Amino acid sequence: MAKAISYSRIKKYQGGYACELEDYWTYEQGRWPAQSSFLCNGSAFHEAINMAMRHTAKHGELPPFGRMLQVYQDNFEREASETEFKDDEDPAEIMRTWGEALEVWWGETAPLYRPHEADPRNVEIKFFLELEGLPRALRGKIDLLGDRRESAEIPWDHPSVKRGVLVDWKTGSKDPSAADLHGDLQPTVYQMAFEIDPEIRARVEITKLVEIRYEHVINTGPGLTEQEYLDAVTEHETNKRKPIPWNVRPNEVSNWMKLYGPQGSKKDLKKKPNLPRRVRSTVTTRTAADIDWLGITLQRVNARMDAADLVRQHGGENAARLLWVPPSPGHWMCNAEKCAHWAYCRGAVVDPPKAAPEPATEEPPTSTEAPTDD
Numbered sequence: 001m002a003k004a005i006s007y008s009r010i011k012k013y014q015g016g017y018a019c020e021l022e023d024y025w026t027y028e029q030g031r032w033p034a035q036s037s038f039l040c041n042g043s044a045f046h047e048a049i050n051m052a053m054r055h056t057a058k059h060g061e062l063p064p065f066g067r068m069l070q071v072y073q074d075n076f077e078r079e080a081s082e083t084e085f086k087d088d089e090d091p092a093e094i095m096r097t098w099g100e101a102l103e104v105w106w107g108e109t110a111p112l113y114r115p116h117e118a119d120p121r122n123v124e125i126k127f128f129l130e131l132e133g134l135p136r137a138l139r140g141k142i143d144l145l146g147d148r149r150e151s152a153e154i155p156w157d158h159p160s161v162k163r164g165v166l167v168d169w170k171t172g173s174k175d176p177s178a179a180d181l182h183g184d185l186q187p188t189v190y191q192m193a194f195e196i197d198p199e200i201r202a203r204v205e206i207t208k209l210v211e212i213r214y215e216h217v218i219n220t221g222p223g224l225t226e227q228e229y230l231d232a233v234t235e236h237e238t239n240k241r242k243p244i245p246w247n248v249r250p251n252e253v254s255n256w257m258k259l260y261g262p263q264g265s266k267k268d269l270k271k272k273p274n275l276p277r278r279v280r281s282t283v284t285t286r287t288a289a290d291i292d293w294l295g296i297t298l299q300r301v302n303a304r305m306d307a308a309d310l311v312r313q314h315g316g317e318n319a320a321r322l323l324w325v326p327p328s329p330g331h332w333m334c335n336a337e338k339c340a341h342w343a344y345c346r347g348a349v350v351d352p353p354k355a356a357p358e359p360a361t362e363e364p365p366t367s368t369e370a371p372t373d374d
């Protein structure tokens with residue numbers, strides 16, 4: 001089978017940020033980083049959503065929430081056995097809070113969608129695009145190719161709902177800006193797959209250009225309730241400050257400080273509280289020019305990889321290594337937390353002592369949109 005690259009690998013090369021050594025160890029030697037709690041949770045969450053969408057395709061309605069939760073929990077526990085949790089992470093607590101987030105998704109977002117043509121094959125669509133002139137195929141997965149119910153009055157099979165919608169379910173604790181999502185390469189990859197993959201096109205009747213929706217499930221922890229927020233406004237107006245109580249989590253401290261702390265201003269208080277679990281929908285589209293841009297990016301990324309392969313082939317691994325300029329320590333991706341090779345790397349010119357496994361053409365076992373992050 002031809003070699004393939006994914007969006008997450010391409011993304012590392014955008015803007016010249018890729019560390020070629022990290023790329024080589026990870027993708028060519030298959031030294032995958034240990035799975036993080038983010039991937040463990042994201043994978044379990046996606047399994048539950050996929051089950052719900054397939055059920056909707058088959059039965060015309062969502063499954064009961066309890067069944068989804070069970071799928072989520074079963075998958076989480078299975079993934080957890082292969083996950084490296086940080087010292088301050090509690091798997092049971094992650095599962096509990098994300099179970100609540102799943103309920104928000106089930107109640108608010110899921111009823112808006114069903115797989116296009118009520119076909120379960122339109123859930124989690126894997127694609128493998130062999131593109132002319134490029135040595136590596138483009139592989140990936142579309143979460144849902146669906147119909148979207150714009151209002152309760154419009155039935156699923158109304159002619160005007162014949163448009164397709166590509167949906168990407170995202171999970172995370174951060175709330176990416178709309179600008180980030182509009183500039184992201186991932187939707188362009190999906191749209192290209194939709195437009196040129198004959199298998200996808202053969203089974204859907206979509207006449208109108210798709211739109212792409214990110215349904216981002218955001219779980220920032222308990223946060224403030226509406227009432228707590230209103231109380232905070234009153235408190236701030238009266239006393240101007242309030243100490244941070246012991247039970248406010250570290251990731252909420254800055255919100256708390258904005259509301260209660262000395263640097264909080266009236267302007268901050270006009271902001272709505274950070275609601276703890278919600279789904280934010282962002283709509284984006286991609287044009288032919290965006291697809292062309294992706295084509296150019298793919299050519300350049302392949303050229304970079306080919307060059308490294310050529311040097312390796314003719315000069316050996318050390319020659320390739322000597323052409324590589326390491327990122328500066330402390331760079332956002334070159335640190336103990338972000339790079340799985342940090343412990344044995346630090347500018348090494350020889351491979352780490354462990355025997356290298358067979359070269360891999362596949363991605364890490366869990367390909368839920370990595371902390372793209374995806």
Ligand code: SF4
Pocket residue numbers: 019020021022326327333334335339340341342345346347
């Ligand atoms: S530790 Fe830094 S230099 Fe080494 S592989 Fe990782 S990113 Fe590259």
